[in-house]
Amino acid sequence: MKQLTVISGKGGTGKTSITAAFASLAKNAVLADCDVDAADLHLILKPDIKKTMGFHGLNIADVDRDKCIDCKKCFESCRFNAIDEEINIIKGSCEGCGVCAYVCPIDAISMKERDSGFSYISDTRFGPMAHAMLKTAEEASGKLVTVVRNNAKTLAIEQKKDLIIIDGPPGIGCPVIASLTGVDMVLIVTEPTLSAIHDLERILDVAKHFDIPAIVCINKYDINKENSEKIEKYCKSINIEIVGKLPYDTMVTEAMIHEQSVIEFSDGDLADGIIKMWDKIKKRLIE
Amino acid sequence: MIISIASGKGGTGKTTVATNLSLSLDNVQFIDCDVEEPNANIFLKAKITEQENVFVSIPEVDKNKCDYCGKCSEFCVYNALAVVPSNILVFPELCHSCGGCELVCPQEAISWKEKIVGKVEHGRVGDIAFYQGLLNVGEMQAIPVIKALKRKVDKSKNVIIDAPPGTSCPVIESISDSDYCILVTEPTPFGLHDLKLAVEVVRHLNITFGVIINRDGIGDKKVEIYCKNENIPILMKIPERKKIANLYSEGIALVNAVSEWHEMFYQMFDQIRKGVRK
Numbered sequence: 001m002k003q004l005t006v007i008s009g010k011g012g013t014g015k016t017s018i019t020a021a022f023a024s025l026a027k028n029a030v031l032a033d034c035d036v037d038a039a040d041l042h043l044i045l046k047p048d049i050k051k052t053m054g055f056h057g058l059n060i061a062d063v064d065r066d067k068c069i070d071c072k073k074c075f076e077s078c079r080f081n082a083i084d085e086e087i088n089i090i091k092g093s094c095e096g097c098g099v100c101a102y103v104c105p106i107d108a109i110s111m112k113e114r115d116s117g118f119s120y121i122s123d124t125r126f127g128p129m130a131h132a133m134l135k136t137a138e139e140a141s142g143k144l145v146t147v148v149r150n151n152a153k154t155l156a157i158e159q160k161k162d163l164i165i166i167d168g169p170p171g172i173g174c175p176v177i178a179s180l181t182g183v184d185m186v187l188i189v190t191e192p193t194l195s196a197i198h199d200l201e202r203i204l205d206v207a208k209h210f211d212i213p214a215i216v217c218i219n220k221y222d223i224n225k226e227n228s229e230k231i232e233k234y235c236k237s238i239n240i241e242i243v244g245k246l247p248y249d250t251m252v253t254e255a256m257i258h259e260q261s262v263i264e265f266s267d268g269d270l271a272d273g274i275i276k277m278w279d280k281i282k283k284r285l286i287e
Numbered sequence: 288m289i290i291s292i293a294s295g296k297g298g299t300g301k302t303t304v305a306t307n308l309s310l311s312l313d314n315v316q317f318i319d320c321d322v323e324e325p326n327a328n329i330f331l332k333a334k335i336t337e338q339e340n341v342f343v344s345i346p347e348v349d350k351n352k353c354d355y356c357g358k359c360s361e362f363c364v365y366n367a368l369a370v371v372p373s374n375i376l377v378f379p380e381l382c383h384s385c386g387g388c389e390l391v392c393p394q395e396a397i398s399w400k401e402k403i404v405g406k407v408e409h410g411r412v413g414d415i416a417f418y419q420g421l422l423n424v425g426e427m428q429a430i431p432v433i434k435a436l437k438r439k440v441d442k443s444k445n446v447i448i449d450a451p452p453g454t455s456c457p458v459i460e461s462i463s464d465s466d467y468c469i470l471v472t473e474p475t476p477f478g479l480h481d482l483k484l485a486v487e488v489v490r491h492l493n494i495t496f497g498v499i500i501n502r503d504g505i506g507d508k509k510v511e512i513y514c515k516n517e518n519i520p521i522l523m524k525i526p527e528r529k530k531i532a533n534l535y536s537e538g539i540a541l542v543n544a545v546s547e548w549h550e551m552f553y554q555m556f557d558q559i560r561k562g563v564r565k
Contacts, residue, residue: 011297011452037453038295038481097385136487139456170297171323174427194538195326209425224536253505
């Protein structure tokens with residue numbers, strides 16, 4: 001079983017639209033939306049949810065007021081400033097380490113499970129899908145990414161799928177690292193803007209750091225051809241293959257409004273470009 | 288006054304709004320809290336003159352004292368310590384520096400060492416005191432870098448905070464304590480869906496907020512209808528124009544190229560300020 005993660009560093013370069021297009025081209029794949037913070041892939045794939053599972057992120061401290069003797073040991077020991085002097089737990093700051101419960105001399109503090117969101121297993125018109133929802137202001141998105149990836153792997157084994165296509169989050173931190181560790185390849189979607197080029201360099205460093213082969217797609221390459229040439233030169237200099245150069249096309253938004261992938265919605269240059277890119281990626285994955 | 292710029296969805300134009308707003312005001316402190324992928328200085332071009340490292344504490348085990356009892360790894364909810372029969376491994380990237388392992392160690396074998404996870408940079412450009420954070424490649428946790436940045440906030444200035452995308456911990460750390468939050472979106476189904484998530488976050492944090500629609504003209508009218516139904520003010524619409532996209536791609540701020548935008552951003556700020564004072 002192979003795993004491909006679509007990432008970008010910079011947000012809004014077209015990760016999800018391209019992942020949705022791949023979903024409609026791949027014949028035998030599981031889809032996974034690992035952008036659990038702001039998941040959008042379901043808006044195109046319209047999953048039919050088969051199974052919903054609660055997600056418990058970090059625990060949270062809970063003080064039994066009747067037992068508390070106000071010794072303030074917990075207040076003094078908490079490194080996250082999550083307990084105030086009146087021994088109130090500040091929910092947004094507690095990282096669930098359990099130090100307060102450990103130092104409490106009369107066992108007035110217990111660590112409670114926190115309902116942080118849900119993970120889902122679904123069917124879509126393109127095959128099975130693993131996705132999730134993180135509740136507002138909850139932490140541990142990296143942990144939820146791992147849950148989604150494990151669900152996707154289980155689906156792939158059960159349904160004999162040979163590929164998992166993962167829609168990754170923006171950035172380079174915890175949820176991104178959780179989305180790419182152990183995958184066979186990352187596709188980095190960039191665009192010819194100075195911001196995206198800066199972010200491309202950083203995300204390529206992340207892929208290198210974790211020793212994962214990376215390939216690049218320049219989306220909207222024609223909005224600034226000089227910058228696209230810069231990206232091509234840069235990638236060539238560090239031996240990174242550019243597998244696709246996709247034109248700017250308002251069809252992407254149109255398709256999104258019609259809840260379809262670009263491949264389903266139109267058959268112009270953009271769709272052709274994505275089909276060719278997909279063929280290249282398939283070959284690279286088999287190598 | 289602190290104004291933060293956030294979005295939910297990435298790539299909607301947070302940095303465009305934050306940088307252009309800053310360039311339209313006096314006495315500004317700009318803080319780029321997107322420490323994973325900071326881009327604001329591509330547009331502001333502040334000369335970085337000061338740098339400081341951001342450290343976190345991670346455990347160091349004295350292997351002469353350690354008897355591999357495993358109490359520390361049992362306690363650590365982040366799986367940052369692993370004990371095998373005759374060795375102990377520390378995974379610094381996973382450590383949250385809670386101090387628990389030291390507390391539970393019966394041999395007093397654990398002490399702390401500092402580890403660099405990123406840096407905070409400072410410089411000036413015109414009337415803007417610029418700060419940005421950079422998370423080191425391979426590091427998991429942006430929060431310590433964002434916290435170090437937030438310690439620089441000078442409330443006597445017009446503080447503009449450029450937040451990271453998303454809705455979880457780095458966003459909350461960045462925008463909490465703001466007097467006002469501008470949510471930037473685009474008029475597409477993805478834009479609307481993620482705007483709704485961002486609205487939940489700012490309402491949860493009790494921050495007054497308004498919306499800017501970027502790339503106005505693409506997509507549909509559903510963002511506007513949503514804002515109207517929810518009584519959310521639309522502060523500005525930035526039209527989808529080739530010229531604007533091109534300036535962005537070259538790293539040129541809109542207000543420096545098209546002077547009318549200067550006045551529009553200033554007027555928006557004035558409107559926000561009056562609202563906050565009420």
